[in-house]
Amino acid sequence: MATKTPPSSQTRSQSSSPLKTSPWTHASQREQQREIKRSAVLQTAAQLFNEQGFHATSLDDVAARLNVSKPTLYYYVKNKDEILLQCVRQGLQMTLDGIEASRKAGGKAIDQLIACMQVYGHVVTLDFGRCIIRVGDEGLTPEGRKQLRRQKAAIDLEFRRLVAAGVEEGTLAPCDPKMTAFAIAGALSWIGRWYRPDGEYSREEVVQHCIATLLNGVLRRP
Amino acid sequence: MATKTPPSSQTRSQSSSPLKTSPWTHASQREQQREIKRSAVLQTAAQLFNEQGFHATSLDDVAARLNVSKPTLYYYVKNKDEILLQCVRQGLQMTLDGIEASRKAGGKAIDQLIACMQVYGHVVTLDFGRCIIRVGDEGLTPEGRKQLRRQKAAIDLEFRRLVAAGVEEGTLAPCDPKMTAFAIAGALSWIGRWYRPDGEYSREEVVQHCIATLLNGVLRRP
Numbered sequence: 001m002a003t004k005t006p007p008s009s010q011t012r013s014q015s016s017s018p019l020k021t022s023p024w025t026h027a028s029q030r031e032q033q034r035e036i037k038r039s040a041v042l043q044t045a046a047q048l049f050n051e052q053g054f055h056a057t058s059l060d061d062v063a064a065r066l067n068v069s070k071p072t073l074y075y076y077v078k079n080k081d082e083i084l085l086q087c088v089r090q091g092l093q094m095t096l097d098g099i100e101a102s103r104k105a106g107g108k109a110i111d112q113l114i115a116c117m118q119v120y121g122h123v124v125t126l127d128f129g130r131c132i133i134r135v136g137d138e139g140l141t142p143e144g145r146k147q148l149r150r151q152k153a154a155i156d157l158e159f160r161r162l163v164a165a166g167v168e169e170g171t172l173a174p175c176d177p178k179m180t181a182f183a184i185a186g187a188l189s190w191i192g193r194w195y196r197p198d199g200e201y202s203r204e205e206v207v208q209h210c211i212a213t214l215l216n217g218v219l220r221r222p
Numbered sequence: 223m224a225t226k227t228p229p230s231s232q233t234r235s236q237s238s239s240p241l242k243t244s245p246w247t248h249a250s251q252r253e254q255q256r257e258i259k260r261s262a263v264l265q266t267a268a269q270l271f272n273e274q275g276f277h278a279t280s281l282d283d284v285a286a287r288l289n290v291s292k293p294t295l296y297y298y299v300k301n302k303d304e305i306l307l308q309c310v311r312q313g314l315q316m317t318l319d320g321i322e323a324s325r326k327a328g329g330k331a332i333d334q335l336i337a338c339m340q341v342y343g344h345v346v347t348l349d350f351g352r353c354i355i356r357v358g359d360e361g362l363t364p365e366g367r368k369q370l371r372r373q374k375a376a377i378d379l380e381f382r383r384l385v386a387a388g389v390e391e392g393t394l395a396p397c398d399p400k401m402t403a404f405a406i407a408g409a410l411s412w413i414g415r416w417y418r419p420d421g422e423y424s425r426e427e428v429v430q431h432c433i434a435t436l437l438n439g440v441l442r443r444p
Contacts, residue, residue, distance in 0.1 A: 055277060138275030138276070138278055171442055172441060173443065179428065179431040180431075182412060183412070183431070186408050186411060186412020186432075190407060190409075191408070206401065213402055213439075214440055216395065217436065218385070218402055219395065220389075220395040
């Protein structure tokens with residue numbers, strides 16, 4: 001047990017020639033790895049919810065698609081309801097971030113409105129965004145539902161504000177901003193119901209066509 | 223036990239003075255009564271599905287709101303899934319009947335399209351129509367889902383046909399009829415998500431505003 005080398009020297013010698021690579025990753029890297037895996041769980045779950053419905057999807061289905069065991073999933077998520085909450089929250093947050101960016105970019109209300117329509121239309125074609133439209137929030141806890149409703153209300157309000165500002169600046173026709181905002185959100189949201197990523201149209205085509213319909217109307221102009 | 227009156231005479235006497243009212247109702251009346259009660263079950267269930275969600279609603283809730291016992295409900299419906307199927311089917315059938323009526327009325331494609339938009343927009347403000355939009359069909363059997371998808375596809379196709387005919391007759395701007403029909407159906411369907419029968423707008427206002435937005439677009443014309 002006794003050693004000839006004094007402890008201080010041994011320590012010095014170890015620190016002067018450290019292992020080139022540790023078999024353990026750095027804490028920050030582990031956290032990053034965990035986040036990547038957690039994202040994969042959420043994304044896969046969202047795809048399954050969209051394909052076969054929230055209630056028909058089990059955590060076994062999610063685990064099977066990711067080639068892991070169900071206990072492994074529990075290292076990243078609490079349960080199915082929490083997954084749904086996170087999926088919808090992230091979809092809504094992407095929308096809110098996009099809206100915030102277009103607000104910061106400034107410019108006319110009509111241009112900001114079009115930018116927001118593009119963001120919203122794009123998000124509802126993605127996995128998390130399709131969840132917002134297709135799954136609904138009845139599987140959530142009252143607290144989770146409240147959080148999401150706050151985010152949804154913020155999006156609604158922003159659309160209404162921009163419609164009202166567009167009427168004010170004279171680029172939009174006089175209207176009831178609340179009802180017009182609902183018509184805009186409805187037509188765009190519906191994309192999340194019918195759009196298939198492997199279908200005949202690209203995301204971009206679908207969103208642009210819908211925006212053009214909302215801006216110009218379906219009637220032919222003389 | 224013996225009687226002085228001969229059986230034949232007794233029989234004659236009974237048939238010559240029948241009871242003015244039978245304590246049993248006539249078979250056709252019973253059938254009508256049953257239908258009225260069955261409708262009340264469906265309507266009440268639809269209201270509860272729309273208020274608190276399909277999965278969160280039990281047959282006990284439906285029975286309680288109708289002041290009957292759960293076993294009584296089973297005389298009219300098989301189970302919750304069948305109730306949902308019937309609610310959505312009736313909502314879709316109302317739409318198809320309205321579309322059929324406007325097709326029979328004839329006239330220009332644009333007028334038929336507007337009539338169909340009115341029918342569709344109106345239906346999604348009603349209990350069964352709100353079910354179509356709010357509940358989704360994942361609670362149903364594959365056979366039930368197939369039936370409903372057939373009805374939905376018929377509605378989609380009619381909208382596309384009328385949009386294409388409108389472009390053809392020159393009343394609608396050139397477009398991709400499939401995507402335009404989705405934009406129309408989306409904006410109108412969304413009414414079923416946000417409209418509250420006890421809210422600030424009437425059914426008629428909401429539907430007319432949405433149709434005007436879709437026809438004319440949101441942009442101000444010079």
